[in-house]
Amino acid sequence: MNQTELADYIGILFPEAGITLGSQFPTIEIPSEKLIALCLKMRDDVNLTFDYLFCLSALDLSDHMSVVYHLESTKHGHCAVIKSHTSNRENPVIDSVNDIWPTAGFHEREAFDLLGIRFNNHPDLRRLFLDDSWGFPLRKDYTDPARIVER
């Protein structure tokens, strides 16, 4: 499926999703409560079969946190991006997709470690790189006067 077909197909399945085209991948914005339903559909629908999550990134967008899922279908060869965001920035929570794509487990631990996003239903949500006393360094308001030198 090309980008427009993909957008139409998902648009019918999930009317609340905001789909933008034109950039590298079609981008689907979805409210966080619908995320798991969409992800399951994306993986299991025979016309979509997005079985390969190749990147999971988290962003700090001043008033909320955003999680970006890059997906590819190894069967059909098409790619898509799902974006979802948390309502709260200070204590962000979102559902985990670890059960849908096992590779997400490590990526979600990384996001939790560096941005402090909590993933519901994650089986093993521990900090990955840093120890518990650290802040969340990829947040934009993170300061560490001892280690960061401003020039």
Added chain:
Amino acid sequence: MAFDIYDFTSLTSSIHEGLATFLPPVGVLIAEWLLVGISVLLFVAVFGLILVYLERKVCALFQQRLGPMRVGKWGLLQTIADFIKLLMKELITPNKADKFLYNLAPFIVIIVTFMAIAAIPFAKGLQAIDFDIGVLYVSSVSSLGVIGVLLAGWSSNNKYSLIGAMRSGAQIISYELSVGMSLITMIILAGSMQISEIIQAQSTGWFIFTGHIPAVIAFIVFLIAGTAETNRGPFDLAEAESELTAGFHTEYSGIKFAFFFLAEYVNLFIVSAMATVLFLGGWMPFHVGSLDGFNAVMDFIPPIFWFFGKVMFVIFLIMWFKWTFPRLRIDQILTLEWKYLLPVNLLNILLMTLIVLMGWHF
């Protein structure tokens, strides 16, 4: 025979008589014990150092390197420098180790190697003690070393050491069987277990030639099993560097580590010496049938050179194995022993018996 000029018996008996002139018989015995002890100690220290140096150079050549080059000409003094370093290092005992066993283990390992050396014939008449059952003695004494390894692994209170020791136990106990079996094959051919007689039986031709097919098979099996018994690669599971860091001697430092290290090389020498005695004719020179001129030239080379030349050849073979092959896994080591070496060995003994009975050997 021509090589009687190199007989050490006259030297040792003259020392004995010299001592007897001014000492009571008990004193002579004690003095001889001391002399033998000191010379074995010196031999082990010097030969161990030489072997370590050789190993490093041989390995370097296999790997297109130069090896040690800095300490002395061609790095000749490297191992001596290393030895001095090991002597001066702090002896660390882990906090919760079983102190007594921890300190005992390296001594068991090193003492066992000294005991085995006693029966090795370096040349005619140059043998500390010539037992009636010399072969059995060497094979049984050398298998005692595993007790030291097990103790070391157990008492270090380190999981890596423990895994290493357990592996080593399983491995050495299995391979002892193959070593024993291949020795038995050759004893059938020799008809004696006394080392001097075995060598004398090879004065007309080395066993590996006279015993042909079964002897060659036994030689290969002995090499494999001997390598396994000395815990050298590809059977160095007990210290498997990439898996267990250093295995049973992880926690040892300084001279205690040096004991393990030295024992490994002396064991290598013992295995090679046994292979030499049983298959390659000990200190017997190489003779070809009726070529008298050639044989006379061979006789002219002293037996002690023959012995060490052959030992070095076997050591080189074992080093070649170590620096070429990947390590086996513990279950594969046991599979190799029980499913391949043991049946081959049993059949080989039958074959050898048949050949000896029918007189088909040379």
Added chain:
Amino acid sequence: MKAIFHYVNDIIKGLSTLVSGMAVTGHYFFRPKLITTQQYPENRSTLKMKERFRGEVIMPHDTNNHHRCTGCGICEMNCPNGSIEIITKMIETPEGKKKKVIDKHIYHLGMCTLCNLCIKACPTGAIVMGQNFEHAVWDRSKLTKVLNQPGSEIMTEVKE
């Protein structure tokens, strides 16, 4: 019977692969001429780095102690690690005009990742990569260097 054949075949095949492995190592054992080891401090006189080798940032001076640096500070801006600090001073030219020239081109070798961005950015080609790679010193402060030599001046042809 077939099983026995396989058993024997396994042993022979296994042994032959082992021997072929030993042939490779043996090949090199008996050809010590193929040894590739370079003995470093001994071969220092013959050891020559490639012409583009990035060893350290240097500022070439000619025989009159002249360099090409105008003190523009572009290298400082391009440096990702802050290894370059430019200190300029105002001097009066013989014609009586005020002019900004370089006072100290400070280079922290200890922080430099040798990424070559400063050299690529330099508009006058004042700094280049040196070939020296023996940077070990006993004191960290020795890694901070002043690249322009004391009393040096800018070359006349570089003055716009």
Added chain:
Amino acid sequence: MTTTTLDFDTIKTQEYLVNMGPQHPSTHGVLRLVLKLEGEIVHNVDPVVGYIHSGIEKMCESLTYPQIPHLTDRMDYLSAHMNNEAVALCVENALQIEVPDRVKVIRTIMDELQRLASHQLWWCVMGMDMGALTTFFYGLRDRELILDIFEETCGARLTLNYSTPGGVMFDIHPNFQKRVKDFVKYFRAKLPEYNQLLSGNVIFRERTIGIGYLSKEDAIAWGVTGPSGRASGFACDVRKHHPYSAYDRVSFNEILRTEGDTYARYQARVDEMAESLDIIEQLIDNIPQGDHQVKMKGVIKLPEGEYYQRVETARGELGVFIVSDGKKNPYRVKFRSPGFSNLAALNHMSKGAKIADLVAIMSTLDLVIPDIDR
């Protein structure tokens, strides 16, 4: 008189924990594995990473776009050029710059040389992990020749910083073509030696065949890419499926195997080395004339938006995700590093294996720890 019978049900073996690393010969850096063992059998592997976490993503947020590639050298230092190229391509795509053909071809050749160098190092370390120490020196001997080519081309041997947004740092050296051709000829002759020494060896085969099985479905689900994924049959070669640089104009095979065990992963990499030689041979005589660098603005600012670039490094798929807010520094940079996802699958693959197998499995995943920790 009562006889005590030995009740075997009451004698239980016990799981015990072993810390493998962070300082361990076979964890290739400072990876720590918490192993749950029963005897020699591995029940659970818990990788603990972060011992050399250097915060490259955070640092990138305060650097300009031409400065970012030099940090990516330090991620996966064995695929330094591919990392540089990923960032460069991402910035070029965002700015919609078309680089000259010459740059594309040079980048492709350097990629393949880098892949060869990386696989050679992997091969020799693989041998060392299995206990065959000699392989280590043979692999490094051949890798040295590639590093010499790198040194002549861009002045560095490991941290190249060669691809920059808009081109490459230096034009190729006049000797480049001859040296690369010599190397290809030399290495083609050496490759059978690799097989003779390790691939064919009965001990090596026994230790790797059937060990650490990963099915195709699992490889996709766990995101195991690169040669490790392709050994399971997961067609994930970015060079083939999303071509970049000059990969669309060379013909090469995507090495796919179906066994999914340690030996397949090993063989996939060895086959890839031959494939890389083919790619280099196709390109080395056809380097087009032209500039090695596009004229770029003094300050590069990316238009607001999100940009993603995938490249195939020696370890698998590397993704660079740049979020720009229109300033000269990126708002957020995320590297999807191949080793990170591959490591996540380690526990899945090594359940029930022995300690020695775990070392072999880890070795064929070809982990580079800074790549995981970033």
